[in-house]
Amino acid sequence: MQPFRSDVRTAAALIAAASFIVAAHVASAGESYPSRPVRVIAAFSPGGYVDFTARLVAAPLGAALGQPFIVENRAGAGGIVGTEVVARAAPDGHTLVVGSVGTHAVNQSLYPKLPYHVLRDFLPIARLSDAPSILAVHPSLPARSVKELIALARARSGQINYASAGAGTSTHLAAVLFEHMARIRLVHVPYKGGGPALVAVVAGEVPVTFGTAASVSPHTKSGRLRALAVTSGQRSAVLTDVPTIAEAGLPGYEMLNWLGLFAPAGTPRAIVQRLSSEAVKIVRQPEVVSRFHAQASEPSPLASDEFAAFVKKEVDKWAKVVAATGMTTE
Numbered sequence: 001m002q003p004f005r006s007d008v009r010t011a012a013a014l015i016a017a018a019s020f021i022v023a024a025h026v027a028s029a030g031e032s033y034p035s036r037p038v039r040v041i042a043a044f045s046p047g048g049y050v051d052f053t054a055r056l057v058a059a060p061l062g063a064a065l066g067q068p069f070i071v072e073n074r075a076g077a078g079g080i081v082g083t084e085v086v087a088r089a090a091p092d093g094h095t096l097v098v099g100s101v102g103t104h105a106v107n108q109s110l111y112p113k114l115p116y117h118v119l120r121d122f123l124p125i126a127r128l129s130d131a132p133s134i135l136a137v138h139p140s141l142p143a144r145s146v147k148e149l150i151a152l153a154r155a156r157s158g159q160i161n162y163a164s165a166g167a168g169t170s171t172h173l174a175a176v177l178f179e180h181m182a183r184i185r186l187v188h189v190p191y192k193g194g195g196p197a198l199v200a201v202v203a204g205e206v207p208v209t210f211g212t213a214a215s216v217s218p219h220t221k222s223g224r225l226r227a228l229a230v231t232s233g234q235r236s237a238v239l240t241d242v243p244t245i246a247e248a249g250l251p252g253y254e255m256l257n258w259l260g261l262f263a264p265a266g267t268p269r270a271i272v273q274r275l276s277s278e279a280v281k282i283v284r285q286p287e288v289v290s291r292f293h294a295q296a297s298e299p300s301p302l303a304s305d306e307f308a309a310f311v312k313k314e315v316d317k318w319a320k321v322v323a324a325t326g327m328t329t330e
Contacts, residue, residue, distance in 0.1 A: 033093050033271045034067040040261075041097040043082025044165060045075040045193025049212035049297065053129055053259050054098040056291055060282045061275070075193045078168035078329070079103035080114065087116035091266030093275065096125070099262045102169040105314035109322040110168045110329060118315060122262040123272050124307040126279035130258040131297035132232035133174045134216040135245060136225040141207040146229050146248035149208070153184040161187045162208035163197040167329040171197065173318070174210035174231050174255040180325040181250055201225065212257055213239065213296035231255040238296050258300065258314075260307055276304040 038061075042054040051073060058069035074082030083103045089095035097103075099122070108118045116122075135146065141160075143149040153160050164172040167190050179186055189206050191197035194215050201209045202224050209216065209225075213236065220227035220242075229245040230236050233254040245253040261279055263272055282288055283299040292299050302310055321327070 031270075033268075033274065034065055036094060037068045037070055038062070038065075038093070039089075039095045040069050040071045041082045041086050041095065042071055042073050043075065043079035043097060043099075043103055044073065044169075045195045046073050047198070047215065048165060048194030049131060049214040049257065049295070050079075050098055050100055050194070050259060052214055052295055053297075056288060057098075057128060057261070057279060057282055060285070060288070061278055064278045064282070065274075076166075078107060078110075078166035078172070078190075080107065080111070080168075083107075084115050086262065086264055087121040089264050091264040091268075093263055093267050093271035095264065096275075097122075097262050098128070098259055100170060101256070101258050101314060101318070102165075102173065104260070104262065104311060105318045106170075106173050106322065107168045108315050109319040110327060119312060121265050123265055123267050123304070124311050125261040125263055125272055125304055126276045126283075127258060127260040127300055127302035127307045127310060128279065128283050129292055129297050130256050130300045131213045131295075132230035132236050132239075132244075132256060133171060133210045134213050134220065134230055134239075134242065134296075135174075135178070135210055135228045136201070136208075136216050136220055137228060138201055138204045138207045139223070139226055140204055141226075143228070144226065146243075146245055146250060149228060150182045150184055150249060153182070153186060158185045158187060160208060161189045161206045162210065163189050163191055163200050163206040164210070165194040165197050166190045166192060169194075170255070170257040171210045171212065173321070173327070175208075176325050176327045177255055177321065178210070178245065178250070178253065181253055210255075217296040236296060237298065238293050260302075260311070272304055276307075 040058045042051045044050045054071045062069040086097035104118050143152050200206045219225040227242050229248045280301040283301045
């Protein structure tokens, strides 16, 4: 029996040694990261909420981790183009994406042939912020309230256009949910990002948008657009004079934009945890909070594990919304 016991001890020693090597490798991966500049993909054009948030967080992440975090705008197909870049990137933490409720919840159900799976191909790092959209209209449109817009849309069914940042984005989803609940029909005009969509509405080319508060609020304050309501369930802490859609004429309506940082699946957990810890600290910094508030958004940090559970719930929730509304990419 002695040889058997010796073999068991030898096997146990080998397993322990292997475990130590793996643990040391994982720890080393986190400590040596990043070894070169990190790409942070913003899957929409410059000037919108995603771009603003990516740039707000990237600079202090680079300062904290000792390498530049460079924001790269890769717009197209409702965020799919840029998001796919990260899904296919090497899982080493050097290519990340700022994902949204559109790219990392809605699109999973909206696009039957989505070239990646949100839950399979990404690791949530940290939730960063959230913000309501603003239902805003060009001053030339004769609607000064949600009820007036609904009445006008019923009188001009299929004749009033709205601009979105692209099919499947939060700006599109907010409008589709509004149409469904108000029982009206608007005409979707998708753009390649929130920036171009907003330019079109400010210019009067398209009269309605459900743009993000970060991009729309400066124009409503200047009078170039008229704010009718916010899409959140409660009034925004920084837009207290603007009613919610629910209180302004469509009870039960709620749509909130959230943004978070994601890495490709397979990225070492030590790297994800290090990024998560730094990102959560950054969005809690008073100067960062102030900049969020200046853009009518709120920091809403969640660390990696909590954020992963949140994303799973969001995917399930919006799958039901897409099915109920008949929302399409057309």
